[in-house]
Amino acid sequence: MKNELVVYSRPKSNISEDIRTIRTNLQFTASNDSCNSILVTSSNPGEGKSFISSNLAVTFAQSGKRTLLVDCDMRLGRVHKIFDISNEEGLSNLLIDTDPTNWKKYIEKTQIPNLYVITRGVVPPNPSELLTSPNTSKVISSLEEKFDYIIFDGVPVNGLPDSLVMAKLVDRVVLVTSCGHTSIDDLSEAKKALEKIDAKIAGVVVNRTQATKRGKYSNYYE
Numbered sequence: 060m061k062n063e064l065v066v067y068s069r070p071k072s073n074i075s076e077d078i079r080t081i082r083t084n085l086q087f088t089a090s091n092d093s094c095n096s097i098l099v100t101s102s103n104p105g106e107g108k109s110f111i112s113s114n115l116a117v118t119f120a121q122s123g124k125r126t127l128l129v130d131c132d133m134r135l136g137r138v139h140k141i142f143d144i145s146n147e148e149g150l151s152n153l154l155i156d157t158d159p160t161n162w163k164k165y166i167e168k169t170q171i172p173n174l175y176v177i178t179r180g181v182v183p184p185n186p187s188e189l190l191t192s193p194n195t196s197k198v199i200s201s202l203e204e205k206f207d208y209i210i211f212d213g214v215p216v217n218g219l220p221d222s223l224v225m226a227k228l229v230d231r232v233v234l235v236t237s238c239g240h241t242s243i244d245d246l247s248e249a250k251k252a253l254e255k256i257d258a259k260i261a262g263v264v265v266n267r268t269q270a271t272k273r274g275k276y277s278n279y280y281e
Contacts (some may be wrong), residue, residue: 120174124207137180149180226258
Protein backbone atom coordinates (compact mmCIF):
# COMPACT_ATOMS: atom_id res chain seq x y z
CA MET A 60 0.00 0.00 0.00
CA LYS A 61 1.13 3.55 -0.69
CA ASN A 62 2.48 5.88 1.98
CA GLU A 63 -0.64 7.99 1.43
CA LEU A 64 -2.40 5.80 4.00
CA VAL A 65 -0.85 7.74 6.85
CA VAL A 66 -3.32 6.56 9.50
CA TYR A 67 -2.07 3.03 8.77
CA SER A 68 1.64 3.67 8.24
CA ARG A 69 2.03 6.54 10.74
CA PRO A 70 -0.84 6.18 13.23
CA LYS A 71 0.76 8.46 15.82
CA SER A 72 1.36 11.38 13.45
CA ASN A 73 -0.51 14.67 13.76
CA ILE A 74 -2.03 14.08 10.32
CA SER A 75 -3.51 10.79 11.50
CA GLU A 76 -4.90 12.43 14.61
CA ASP A 77 -6.57 15.12 12.50
CA ILE A 78 -8.23 12.54 10.28
CA ARG A 79 -9.45 10.62 13.32
CA THR A 80 -10.96 13.89 14.54
CA ILE A 81 -12.89 14.15 11.27
CA ARG A 82 -14.15 10.61 11.80
CA THR A 83 -15.26 11.44 15.34
CA ASN A 84 -17.08 14.56 14.16
CA LEU A 85 -18.91 12.53 11.55
CA GLN A 86 -19.90 9.93 14.13
CA PHE A 87 -21.20 12.56 16.54
CA THR A 88 -23.23 14.31 13.85
CA ALA A 89 -24.83 11.13 12.53
CA SER A 90 -28.62 11.33 12.47
CA ASN A 91 -29.09 7.71 13.51
CA ASP A 92 -27.27 4.47 14.25
CA SER A 93 -28.02 2.87 10.89
CA CYS A 94 -25.55 2.69 8.02
CA ASN A 95 -23.97 6.02 7.16
CA SER A 96 -23.10 6.64 3.52
CA ILE A 97 -20.70 9.54 3.01
CA LEU A 98 -19.62 11.15 -0.27
CA VAL A 99 -16.19 12.80 -0.23
CA THR A 100 -15.78 15.30 -3.06
CA SER A 101 -14.03 18.56 -3.92
CA SER A 102 -14.45 21.65 -6.07
CA ASN A 103 -11.69 20.83 -8.54
CA PRO A 104 -9.15 18.07 -9.24
CA GLY A 105 -5.99 17.87 -7.16
CA GLU A 106 -7.44 18.94 -3.80
CA GLY A 107 -6.80 15.65 -1.99
CA LYS A 108 -10.23 14.03 -1.86
CA SER A 109 -8.86 10.53 -2.49
CA PHE A 110 -6.28 11.01 0.26
CA ILE A 111 -9.00 12.09 2.69
CA SER A 112 -11.56 9.45 1.70
CA SER A 113 -9.04 6.59 1.84
CA ASN A 114 -7.63 7.56 5.22
CA LEU A 115 -11.09 8.31 6.59
CA ALA A 116 -12.22 4.83 5.57
CA VAL A 117 -9.22 3.34 7.37
CA THR A 118 -10.08 5.17 10.59
CA PHE A 119 -13.67 3.92 10.55
CA ALA A 120 -12.41 0.37 10.02
CA GLN A 121 -9.87 0.75 12.82
CA SER A 122 -12.68 1.80 15.16
CA GLY A 123 -14.30 -1.59 14.63
CA LYS A 124 -16.85 -0.55 12.03
CA ARG A 125 -17.43 -2.70 8.97
CA THR A 126 -16.41 -0.17 6.32
CA LEU A 127 -16.55 -0.05 2.53
CA LEU A 128 -14.67 2.43 0.35
CA VAL A 129 -16.14 2.87 -3.14
CA ASP A 130 -14.27 4.67 -5.93
CA CYS A 131 -16.97 6.65 -7.76
CA ASP A 132 -14.48 8.43 -10.00
CA MET A 133 -14.89 6.13 -12.96
CA ARG A 134 -12.77 8.46 -15.08
CA LEU A 135 -9.55 8.94 -13.12
CA GLY A 136 -10.14 7.13 -9.83
CA ARG A 137 -6.96 5.89 -8.16
CA VAL A 138 -8.16 4.13 -5.01
CA HIS A 139 -6.84 0.85 -6.43
CA LYS A 140 -3.39 2.43 -6.68
CA ILE A 141 -3.50 3.74 -3.12
CA PHE A 142 -4.35 0.28 -1.77
CA ASP A 143 -2.33 -1.61 -4.40
CA ILE A 144 -5.23 -3.88 -5.37
CA SER A 145 -6.71 -5.12 -8.63
CA ASN A 146 -8.89 -2.83 -10.75
CA GLU A 147 -9.90 -5.52 -13.23
CA GLU A 148 -13.53 -5.20 -12.17
CA GLY A 149 -15.15 -2.53 -10.03
CA LEU A 150 -18.02 -0.07 -9.76
CA SER A 151 -18.53 0.43 -13.49
CA ASN A 152 -18.79 -3.33 -13.96
CA LEU A 153 -21.16 -3.67 -11.01
CA LEU A 154 -23.51 -0.98 -12.32
CA ILE A 155 -23.98 -2.79 -15.63
CA ASP A 156 -24.35 -6.19 -13.98
CA THR A 157 -27.71 -7.83 -14.66
CA ASP A 158 -28.02 -8.24 -10.88
CA PRO A 159 -26.84 -4.99 -9.22
CA THR A 160 -27.17 -6.57 -5.78
CA ASN A 161 -24.46 -9.08 -6.73
CA TRP A 162 -21.75 -6.82 -5.32
CA LYS A 163 -19.72 -9.48 -3.51
CA LYS A 164 -17.79 -10.46 -6.64
CA TYR A 165 -16.61 -6.86 -7.07
CA ILE A 166 -15.32 -6.30 -3.53
CA GLU A 167 -11.61 -6.41 -2.74
CA LYS A 168 -10.31 -7.17 0.73
CA THR A 169 -7.54 -4.99 2.13
CA GLN A 170 -4.78 -5.66 4.65
CA ILE A 171 -6.75 -3.63 7.17
CA PRO A 172 -9.36 -5.55 9.21
CA ASN A 173 -12.96 -4.43 8.60
CA LEU A 174 -12.03 -2.47 5.46
CA TYR A 175 -13.20 -3.46 1.97
CA VAL A 176 -12.91 -1.65 -1.36
CA ILE A 177 -14.81 -1.46 -4.64
CA THR A 178 -12.48 0.10 -7.21
CA ARG A 179 -13.60 2.22 -10.16
CA GLY A 180 -13.48 -0.70 -12.63
CA VAL A 181 -13.14 -0.40 -16.39
CA VAL A 182 -13.42 3.20 -17.58
CA PRO A 183 -16.88 3.42 -19.20
CA PRO A 184 -17.87 5.73 -22.05
CA ASN A 185 -20.75 7.12 -19.98
CA PRO A 186 -19.91 7.46 -16.25
CA SER A 187 -22.65 10.00 -15.54
CA GLU A 188 -25.32 7.90 -17.22
CA LEU A 189 -24.25 4.85 -15.24
CA LEU A 190 -24.64 6.75 -11.96
CA THR A 191 -28.10 8.03 -12.92
CA SER A 192 -29.34 4.54 -13.72
CA PRO A 193 -31.75 2.82 -11.28
CA ASN A 194 -29.02 0.27 -10.56
CA THR A 195 -27.02 2.81 -8.55
CA SER A 196 -29.65 3.27 -5.85
CA LYS A 197 -30.21 -0.50 -5.79
CA VAL A 198 -26.49 -1.07 -5.24
CA ILE A 199 -26.31 1.50 -2.44
CA SER A 200 -29.37 0.11 -0.68
CA SER A 201 -27.97 -3.42 -0.85
CA LEU A 202 -24.57 -2.32 0.47
CA GLU A 203 -26.12 -0.37 3.33
CA GLU A 204 -27.58 -3.59 4.66
CA LYS A 205 -24.11 -5.09 5.11
CA PHE A 206 -21.81 -2.22 6.11
CA ASP A 207 -21.73 0.24 9.00
CA TYR A 208 -20.08 2.97 6.92
CA ILE A 209 -19.72 3.43 3.17
CA ILE A 210 -17.29 6.09 1.96
CA PHE A 211 -17.73 7.15 -1.67
CA ASP A 212 -14.75 8.86 -3.30
CA GLY A 213 -16.43 11.05 -5.91
CA VAL A 214 -15.33 13.27 -8.77
CA PRO A 215 -14.94 17.05 -8.32
CA VAL A 216 -18.27 18.91 -8.28
CA ASN A 217 -17.38 21.78 -10.61
CA GLY A 218 -17.71 20.80 -14.27
CA LEU A 219 -19.06 17.27 -13.83
CA PRO A 220 -22.51 16.02 -12.73
CA ASP A 221 -21.35 12.72 -11.17
CA SER A 222 -21.00 13.87 -7.57
CA LEU A 223 -24.24 15.84 -7.70
CA VAL A 224 -25.98 12.62 -8.71
CA MET A 225 -24.30 10.74 -5.85
CA ALA A 226 -24.98 13.51 -3.34
CA LYS A 227 -28.71 12.82 -3.68
CA LEU A 228 -28.22 9.15 -2.84
CA VAL A 229 -25.99 9.35 0.25
CA ASP A 230 -26.59 10.46 3.83
CA ARG A 231 -23.97 13.21 3.92
CA VAL A 232 -21.31 14.99 1.88
CA VAL A 233 -17.81 16.06 2.89
CA LEU A 234 -16.25 18.78 0.72
CA VAL A 235 -12.43 18.80 0.52
CA THR A 236 -10.51 21.99 -0.28
CA SER A 237 -6.80 22.59 -0.67
CA CYS A 238 -5.11 25.52 1.02
CA GLY A 239 -3.44 27.71 -1.59
CA HIS A 240 -5.08 25.79 -4.41
CA THR A 241 -8.84 26.16 -4.04
CA SER A 242 -10.20 29.62 -4.74
CA ILE A 243 -13.05 31.02 -2.65
CA ASP A 244 -15.13 31.35 -5.82
CA ASP A 245 -14.63 27.68 -6.74
CA LEU A 246 -15.48 26.54 -3.22
CA SER A 247 -18.55 28.76 -3.14
CA GLU A 248 -19.68 27.46 -6.53
CA ALA A 249 -19.36 23.83 -5.39
CA LYS A 250 -21.16 24.53 -2.13
CA LYS A 251 -24.02 26.28 -3.90
CA ALA A 252 -24.36 23.43 -6.40
CA LEU A 253 -24.67 20.93 -3.55
CA GLU A 254 -27.12 23.12 -1.63
CA LYS A 255 -29.24 23.56 -4.75
CA ILE A 256 -30.01 19.83 -4.75
CA ASP A 257 -30.51 19.82 -0.95
CA ALA A 258 -27.39 17.75 -0.29
CA LYS A 259 -26.56 17.36 3.40
CA ILE A 260 -23.11 18.91 3.69
CA ALA A 261 -21.51 17.54 6.85
CA GLY A 262 -18.56 19.90 6.62
CA VAL A 263 -15.52 21.17 4.79
CA VAL A 264 -12.03 19.67 5.19
CA VAL A 265 -9.18 22.11 4.57
CA ASN A 266 -6.29 20.08 3.20
CA ARG A 267 -2.57 20.95 2.92
CA THR A 268 -2.54 23.82 5.38
CA GLN A 269 0.77 25.21 6.59
CA ALA A 270 2.45 23.24 9.34
CA THR A 271 1.24 24.17 12.81
CA LYS A 272 1.32 22.55 16.21
CA ARG A 273 -1.53 20.35 14.95
CA GLY A 274 0.47 19.13 11.95
CA LYS A 275 0.34 19.57 8.20
CA TYR A 276 -3.37 18.94 7.75
CA SER A 277 -6.31 20.57 9.49
CA ASN A 278 -10.05 20.27 9.29
CA TYR A 279 -13.13 22.39 9.81
CA TYR A 280 -16.72 21.36 10.36
CA GLU A 281 -19.79 23.57 10.14
